[in-house]
Amino acid sequence: MDAAAAELPPPRSRPRNRRVEIARHAAELFSVRGFHAVRMDDIAEASGITARALYRHYENKQALLAHVVRNDQQHVIDTLAALTEQPAGVRSCETGLAVVIEAALDSRRLSLLWQREARHLGPDDYRLVRRQTRWIAEKLNELFITPGPADLDEITADIRSWVLVSLVSGHGLYDSPLPRQRLAGELIDASKRVIAEPAVAAGETAAEQTGRTSVARREQLIYAAAGAFRDNGFGGVSIDDIGGQLGIVGPALYRYFDNKVELLVAAVNRLHEWLALEMTRALRTPGPDAEVLPLLIRGYIRVAIEASELLAVWLTERLYLPDTVRERFDRIQADYVAEWQHWLSVARPDLADARAATLVKAAKTLIDDCARIPHLRRYPALPAELARAAHATLGLPTD
Numbered sequence: 001m002d003a004a005a006a007e008l009p010p011p012r013s014r015p016r017n018r019r020v021e022i023a024r025h026a027a028e029l030f031s032v033r034g035f036h037a038v039r040m041d042d043i044a045e046a047s048g049i050t051a052r053a054l055y056r057h058y059e060n061k062q063a064l065l066a067h068v069v070r071n072d073q074q075h076v077i078d079t080l081a082a083l084t085e086q087p088a089g090v091r092s093c094e095t096g097l098a099v100v101i102e103a104a105l106d107s108r109r110l111s112l113l114w115q116r117e118a119r120h121l122g123p124d125d126y127r128l129v130r131r132q133t134r135w136i137a138e139k140l141n142e143l144f145i146t147p148g149p150a151d152l153d154e155i156t157a158d159i160r161s162w163v164l165v166s167l168v169s170g171h172g173l174y175d176s177p178l179p180r181q182r183l184a185g186e187l188i189d190a191s192k193r194v195i196a197e198p199a200v201a202a203g204e205t206a207a208e209q210t211g212r213t214s215v216a217r218r219e220q221l222i223y224a225a226a227g228a229f230r231d232n233g234f235g236g237v238s239i240d241d242i243g244g245q246l247g248i249v250g251p252a253l254y255r256y257f258d259n260k261v262e263l264l265v266a267a268v269n270r271l272h273e274w275l276a277l278e279m280t281r282a283l284r285t286p287g288p289d290a291e292v293l294p295l296l297i298r299g300y301i302r303v304a305i306e307a308s309e310l311l312a313v314w315l316t317e318r319l320y321l322p323d324t325v326r327e328r329f330d331r332i333q334a335d336y337v338a339e340w341q342h343w344l345s346v347a348r349p350d351l352a353d354a355r356a357a358t359l360v361k362a363a364k365t366l367i368d369d370c371a372r373i374p375h376l377r378r379y380p381a382l383p384a385e386l387a388r389a390a391h392a393t394l395g396l397p398t399d
Contacts, residue, residue, distance in 0.1 A: 019057045022047045026061075027068040031109050034319040035065060035117045036235035066125040069114055072107035073132055076169070079103035080139040093195065096143055097168075097188045104169040105180060111172040115369075116316045119233050137161045140168070148195045155379050156199050162373060163389040166366040167191045173315075173368075174361040177354040186358055193392040200384045218256045220246050222270055225263040226309040234264060234320040264317060265325055271310040272332050274303045279339060293343040297390050300364070301383050304371035312372055337364065344394055351395075363390040 025046040029038045040061055044054040058064045083096050104110070114133065118126060141161035145152070152160070167190055176183050214220060224245045228237040239260040243253035257263050278299030285295055304311050318326055340360045345351060351359070367386050376382050391398045 018047075018049075022049075022054065022057055023064065023068050023071065026064045027072075027109050027113065030065060030068065030117055031112055035061070035120045036233065037319065062120060062122055062125075065113070065117060066121055066129075069110065069118065069121070069129055070125070072110040073114075073129060073136075075107045076100070076103050076110070076136060077132060080136060080143070083143055084139060093144060093147070093192060094188060097191050098184065100140075101168055101184050101187050101191075105171065105184060107169075108172040111166075111169045111369075115173070119231070119236070133165075137165050140164045144191070144195055149198055151199045153199065155381060156385060159370065159376055159379060159382060159385045160194060160197075160389065162370050162376060163194055163366050163386075164191055166369040167194065167362060167393065170362065170365040170369060173365050176358040176361065178358050183358060186355060187362065190359065190362060190393040190395075193395065194389050197388050197392050197398060200381050200388060217246070217248060221248065221253075221256055221263065222266050223309065225260075226267040226313045229264065229267070229317050230309050230312040234260070234317045239263065261320075261322065264313070264320060265322075267310055267313045268318070268321065268329055271303070271307060271314050272329065272336075274307055274310070275300070275336060278303055279336065289343070290347045293340060293347055293394070293396065294387070294391065296340055296343065297363070297367075297387055298383075301367055301371065301386050301390075304367050304386075305377055305383060308372050308377065311368060315368060315372075337361065340364065344396075348395060359394050363393040366390065366393065 022043065026038070026043045029042055029046060033042075038061065040054055041051050043061075043064065044051040047054065058067065079100055083091065083099060114129065118129060121129065138161065141157055141164075144164060145157050145160045148160075167187055171183065171187065178186065213223075221242065225242045228242050228245070237260075239253065239257065240249065242260075242263065243249055248256075257266070279296060282292055282295035282299055285291075287295075314329075318329070321329065337357075337360060340363075341353075341356050344356050344360055345353075348356070366389055370376050370382070370386055370389075379385075388398045
């Protein structure tokens with residue numbers, strides 16, 4: 001062997017789990033950048049292969065997304081199925097919750113990719129994943145909610161099953177300063193408190209909303225854009241599509257917004273204006289300091305339900321905001337969450353900052369998740385139930 005040959009690196013062997021490695025890199029890219037912003041070339045480069053080699057494993061980007069979501073979901077499904085097969089007397093509530101939460105922590109990207117990117121699945125995959133998500137909620141109901149307080153009616157049990165879905169799997173939507181074991185413990189305890197809550201008292205429901213809409217063209221465009229972005233994603237609609245819903249086309253449309261990005265910014269800004277108003281209302285309401293956080297929670301639930309399309313746009317389309325604008329809204333949102341955390345620390349001075357931050361994010365996330373589920377919004381008891389679930393998650397009294 002000559003000296004030149006000796007300097008050559010040894011040939012790289014193909015890893016046995018190449019398909020799994022590709023899916024892992026794709027999931028990371030989808031999580032950070034969003035489905036539309038990721039190209040197959042990006043996934044190939046992250047995986048250390050050529051785009052041509054990538055297509056030998058996955059037909060297209062949509063197939064990769066479907067594989068990632070279904071695979072993570074299946075891990076949780078298998079865990080729940082195994083628990084269901086155990087005799088009821090064998091497992092405790094805490095043990096069962098621990099097993100499910102550990103499985104969800106193993107599949108931490110699931111909630112993020114399902115909520116933000118599921119619109120980009122093919123019709124068959126979308127129906128399958130949606131059906132299996134309902135199955136997960138039903139199994140959590142069967143295993144944990146139904147054996148709880150005996151006075152829960154079917155609607156309350158349904159709402160709480162979806163609250164539990166969020167507590168168990170929603171940690172993928174936020175960052176917690178707690179290490180995994182302590183995070184799991186906090187989620188188990190919060191879930192147990194929600195399960196143990198008594199039913200909402202009769203008459204503790206929200207006032208019925210009217211169906212009136214603004215006649216102002218700018219307002220109509222903002223809400224039409226929010227609905228379109230929620231349903232199809234920012235990349236799936238044009239500004240002309242949005243204007244066409246309202247019969248506003250051509251120069252008339254551009255008198256209000258120059259482009260689609262301006263509509264996205266306006267929708268996100270409107271949400272934060274609502275939240276700022278509700279926060280001001282809570283801070284100015286007379287009463288003891290311990291009542292401030294319950295007022296913040298009530299105001300947040302009101303916005304989340306009444307402006308669910310604006311909330312959805314912020315949660316799922318923020319990646320498409322211009323960088324400087326997104327950073328500004330991220331700071332606004334961080335300040336808003338810090339307000340919750342401050343008043344939680346006032347109400348519960350026993351909590352360390354890391355625990356308080358985690359519980360606030362878990363409580364806010366369960367409101368975000370449940371307020372955007374269409375069939376739950378039809379329940380008059382939803383606002384009161386979400387308030388109880390948030391209070392229980394935070395360890396606050398509910399009466």
